[in-house]
Amino acid sequence: MDEFALIRRYFAALTPNASGVALGIGDDAALLMPTPGHALVVTTDTLIEGLHFARDAEPADIAWKALAVNLSDLAAMGAQPRWFTLALTLPQADADWLAAFAQGLQALADRYNMALIGGDTTRGALSITITALGEVPQGDALRRDGARVGDAVCVTGTLGDAALGLRLGYAANGFLRERLDRPMPRIEVGIALRRLAHAAIDLSDGLAGDLQHVLEASGVGAHINVDALPLSAPFLQFADPGQRRSLPLGGGDDYELCVCLPAECIELACAKVLMPLTVIGRIVAEPGLHWVDADGATIAQSVAAYRHFT
Incomplete structure (x- = not known):
């Protein structure tokens, strides 16, 4: 199957009609409507086979962790997760692997009502890049630069x-x-x-x-x-x-x-x-x-x- 059929078959369930998404997957880019009075928080992480996970790792676990490490960054900022993108590089389109991967991804995304809003699929050595987007009320973000003596x-x-x-x-x-x-x-x-x-x-x-x-x-x-x-x-x-x-x-x-x-x-x-x-x-x-x-x-x-x- 080509990359468009792959997206429709395995990732359609991750692209619901979500709040704040004016236009999701299917166009050149997504259109988002952040909550008024909130700052948009954006983070990206890449996981590569053989470096971040073993070659025999379960695909559902790989997917969960790929999203979780991004959500951990949002947590450190005090942000509420909203949306994410997925760039998936695969050596081949293995049906069983993709089904399990999509299941693991959805299991964590559903916990936070997150919607997949775009991304890319291509052939190559296995790697997963996720960009997660969240929101935090303006002025309330947690940061690294605020520690004070006595804390x-x-x-x-x-x-x-x-x-x-x-x-x-x-x-x-x-x-x-x-x-x-x-x-x-x-x-x-x-x-x-x-x-x-x-x-x-x-x-x-x-x-x-x-x-x-x-x-x-x-x-x-x-x-x-x-x-x-x-x-x-x-x-x-x-x-x-x-x-x-x-x-x-x-x-x-x-x-x-x-x-x-x-x-x-x-x-x-x-x-x-x-x-x-x-x-x-x-x-x-x-x-x-x-x-x-x-x-x-x-x-x-x-x-x-x-x-x-x-």
Whole structure:
């Protein structure tokens, strides 16, 4: 089948008559009508076979994750997801693979009433590029550059699960594999923390590297208590002693949120997000990221976050 038949057959269900879409798939470009008084939030991520997912990965999981990593960026901005585009490069048009891929994509898109509004299909090495669009009331977006001295540094959920799942492969506990293959973007948390959090970022490359972006953008430093990092029971069961610190700090693929909150807002924030929100440190004036233990003593900890082209 050609690319137009492929789109009609496998992706038509993802293109409903959605709110804010004046013109969707079928023309040269989409026409959108953003909500008045809202800023449009746009993010793009690409996943490539052999780099971001294994060659034998389930197509439904690949699709879910391709959309989820974009939604995690929207969550970090406090945005409500609305629409997305899909650029899909395929070595061949395999019917079973495409049906499962479309199912995985729709499973996550439906959670947030998102509509597919356009994209591209072509032949080549397998890769998926998604651009997600969301909205946030003007002036309410969470950003990286607002952390203030005295803020508490907090993270949602638990850290290191996906990184451990990757290293254990098919021997991994089901929970760890789920955290790797089907991360859950923290959309509701980002929205709940509008006007509360001073800064936020999603944890895709690991806490050490991602938090550093916040510190640099805000012109501050942080003291992080490595003994306070939230770890799941499966992680503690299967991680070896060396991994129990290195993976939560630098393993990546967590897709949790790291937020900087005024100390007086922590209780309110915990009540609003309806999921675990753990205080792991505080923002300080001294530049840099400093690791401490539960007693506040500085410890030496070398962590390398994931980087392309290094």
